[in-house]
Amino acid sequence: xxxxxxxxxxxxxxxxxxxxxxxxxxxxxxxxxxxxxxxxxxxxxxxxxxxxxxxxxxxxxxxxxxxxxxxxxxxxxxxxxxxxxxxxxxxxxxxxxxxxxxxxxxxxxxxxxxxxxxxxxxxxxxxxxxxxxxxxxxxxxxxxxxxxxxxxxxxxxxxxxxxxxxxxxxxxxxxxxxxxxxxxxxxxxxxxxxxxxxxxxxxxxxxxxxxxxxxxxxxxxxxxxxx
Numbered sequence: 001x002x003x004x005x006x007x008x009x010x011x012x013x014x015x016x017x018x019x020x021x022x023x024x025x026x027x028x029x030x031x032x033x034x035x036x037x038x039x040x041x042x043x044x045x046x047x048x049x050x051x052x053x054x055x056x057x058x059x060x061x062x063x064x065x066x067x068x069x070x071x072x073x074x075x076x077x078x079x080x081x082x083x084x085x086x087x088x089x090x091x092x093x094x095x096x097x098x099x100x101x102x103x104x105x106x107x108x109x110x111x112x113x114x115x116x117x118x119x120x121x122x123x124x125x126x127x128x129x130x131x132x133x134x135x136x137x138x139x140x141x142x143x144x145x146x147x148x149x150x151x152x153x154x155x156x157x158x159x160x161x162x163x164x165x166x167x168x169x170x171x172x173x174x175x176x177x178x179x180x181x182x183x184x185x186x187x188x189x190x191x192x193x194x195x196x197x198x199x200x201x202x203x204x205x206x207x208x209x210x211x212x213x214x215x216x217x218x219x220x221x222x223x224x225x226x227x
Contacts, residue, residue, distance in 0.1 A: 009028065009074065011077075011086075027073065030067065031065070064195065066195055074222050090136070105144070106142070108217050113144055114191065117153045119155070132146065154174075173203065175203050178211045188213055190218045204216075
């Protein structure tokens with residue numbers, strides 16, 4: 001009563017017995033088939049199997065999925081989540097991930113969820129890592145441990161949205177390192193808020209593969225279209 005919940009999409013007061021308001025529930029765009037078999041982007045025709053990006057890129061991860069189309073409503077929601085301290089949105093994000101991708105997660109059976117790490121200075125300024133909050137909210141529904149200490153970011157990178165495809169790859173080059181003396185893992189799932197070209201996922205996958213991980217799956221909250 002004193003602190004009523006707000007809709008994580010429109011940020012209006014939420015009096016309904018749901019995570020989001022009815023209007024946003026009707027308008028939100030989920031990823032549905034057909035989608036790229038590599039990264040999970042929506043594609044127009046199922047017979048294509050892969051999006052344009054994945055047809056010309058050799059991604060290092062095994063496969064990826066996402067929950068929402070990266071449209072205005074979810075774009076604004078993620079912005080408030082990351083930059084306006086709306087940490088409470090994470091519970092909705094985790095629940096939606098579990099609903100939409102739970103069967104797939106259980107089928108690939110990752111040993112841990114690995115949230116994409118932030119550069120320490122940036123995390124100190126923000127006060128939290130949004131990918132870690134999402135991963136922990138997902139773990140509340142699918143009991144797989146969150147490993148936030150396996151991969152760490154050693155390079156302060158420019159926001160990917162400001163760069164071209166080639167610049168994104170250069171930006172992420174050698175941005176991550178593995179922690180020393182890690183437990184041997186064979187299958188992991190990397191969690192992030194937004195998937196664009198896959199440069200971040202590839203950079204993390206490179207260090208995971210070098211540590212002996214066999215299969216790397218990627219799960220993002222939102223993703224663009226693959227055409």
